Amino acid sequence: MNKVEFKNVTLSYGNNTIVRDFSLSIKEREIVGIIGPSGCGKTTIARALCGLMNPDSGEIYMDGQPVFSRSQRVNIPPEKRGIGIVFQDYAVWPHMSVFDNIAYPLKKQGAPQAEIAARVHDALEQVDLKGYDRYMPSQLSGGQQQRVAIARALTASRDLVIMDEPITNLDAKLRASMLVEIRLMQQRLGTTIIYITHDQGAALQLCDRIVLLDAQGSIVQVGADEDLIEKPASRYVFSFMGISNFIPVEEADGQYCLKLDHLIPFSKTRPEGWIDGPAEMGVRPMDMIIAPDGLVPARVTQATFLGNMYNYFVEIGGHEYRLQRSTLDSLNDRDYAVGEDVRLKFVNERYYPRKEAEE
Ligand SMILES: Nc1ncnc2c1ncn2[C@@H]1O[C@H](COP(=O)(O)OP(=O)(O)O)[C@@H](O)[C@H]1O
Ligand SMILES: [Mg+2]
Incomplete structure (x- = not known):
């Protein structure tokens, strides 16, 4: 059974339609990444699933049952949907202890004291913060605060957790280790996770499946990480999923040419x-x-050593492009100096109509 299903959901603020005709099924125990540029409607989709805003049209199902449907006159309130949420902006409440932060959703649900204490301690254990219950957030590192937010989401639901840019505020090293922790926790608990981000790198690292939106909030491709990288459905997907060069090309006298200066x-x-x-x-x-x-x-116009690779800029016909080489390649060869003349060929390249660039 699908854990979550959006059927033709349209979402607006006033007269401003943000997401049109959004349909997506999410399986149990899946980690699905919803990615796209800032402002495309990712948080809006999360809010609709949580019941914090009502779609103009369409239906939302959880576990095969409607939680929103105008035609069936169903609109389950947020606290009854049983979804855990980790939002970037108000991750933890600074004036509450770790215990009170995590207990909050359970208190709101009216759970008995003894159950609250047991579940809070259990959640703290899951995120490796045992013994921290009396700490205030200001006494914790950024990563620990983020784990408190995750523990709070887990006490609200082990079933379905939405993480909306949960680690965007952390530094790169901490981000990478949080992603590993989220994955391990998900495997332990079997939680379905919807992971929302504008950072394709984080989504690639964590998610079973990725849903890529364009700036207008429409789905452009859904697939496993390797599908989006190896079989991008369009120029947009190719350019969103990692670093890319685009070079105008043309056939001339039976030769295939770069069309530069x-x-x-x-x-x-x-x-x-x-x-x-x-x-x-x-x-x-x-x-x-x-x-x-x-x-x-x-x-070669710039050369930087990045530890696992060399990053170069090269000038071709009056234009600069980015070129990278793994250090493994350089073992068999060598690295190149600024000002050096080299010769290039291309592999795995793709071709797109030039008009797509203007869209
Ligand atoms: N409460 C609101 N009222 C009016 N417009 C909003 C509101 N929240 C978001 N928007 C607009 O909706 C669009 C999508 O926002 P959002 O879903 O937050 O994007 P994302 O999470 O993908 O960055 C943006 O253009 C934003 O300005
Ligand atoms: Mg957002």
Whole structure:
């Protein structure tokens, strides 16, 4: 059975429609990432599922039962939907102890004292904060505060937790370890998690399935992480999911050329996926290969060592592009210096009509 199902849900603030005709099924025990640029409607979707706003039309189901449906005259109030929520902006209440923060949803549900104490202590154990119940949030690190927020969501529900940008305020190292902790906790408890973020990297690391929205709040692709990376449905998906270069291309005299300050041939045979007419090549920095048999002359303009890779900028026909090499490649070869002339070829590149760039 689906844990959650949105059926043709449309969401507006006043006359301003934010999300149109949104349909999505989420299975039990799944971690689904909802990602997209800021302002596209991710939090709005979360609020509708929690019952904090009513759709204009469409239906929302949990465990096969409607929680919102105009036609069936159903609108289950937020506290009865049994959803745990971790929001970025008001993660923990500073004036309440850790215990009171976590106990809050249970107190609101009117649970007996003894049950509240037992469940709070259980949740603290789940997030590895045993013994911290009398601390105030100001006595905790950012990561610990975030774990208090997760513990609070878990006391509200072990079933379904929505995390809306839960770790955006943490530094990179802490973010990475929180993602691992969230995954381990989910495996232990079997919780279904909806993980909302504008950060595709976090979603790739954590989620079983990713739902990518465009700026208008429409779904552009749903799939496992490798689907979105290896089979992007459009230029938008390709450009959202990681770092990309886009280079105008054109066929001239049977040669396949970059169309920069001048035409630069890069292939004598028709590349896989080539499209006729005004087009551009999308290529990842890792797929721009420095090789003696490359047809494209380029010059290194910046070189930075990032620990596991070299990050370069190269100038091709008067334009700069990003190129990356794993340090493993460099073991077999070497790294390159600023000002050095190199030759390039491309692998795994894709072609898009040039008009898509303007959208
Ligand atoms: N309470 C509100 N009243 C009116 N407009 C809002 C409200 N909350 C959000 N919006 C607008 O709805 C759009 C989507 O917001 P939101 O769902 O918060 O985006 P996201 O979470 O993807 O960044 C934005 O344009 C935002 O300005
Ligand atoms: Mg948001």
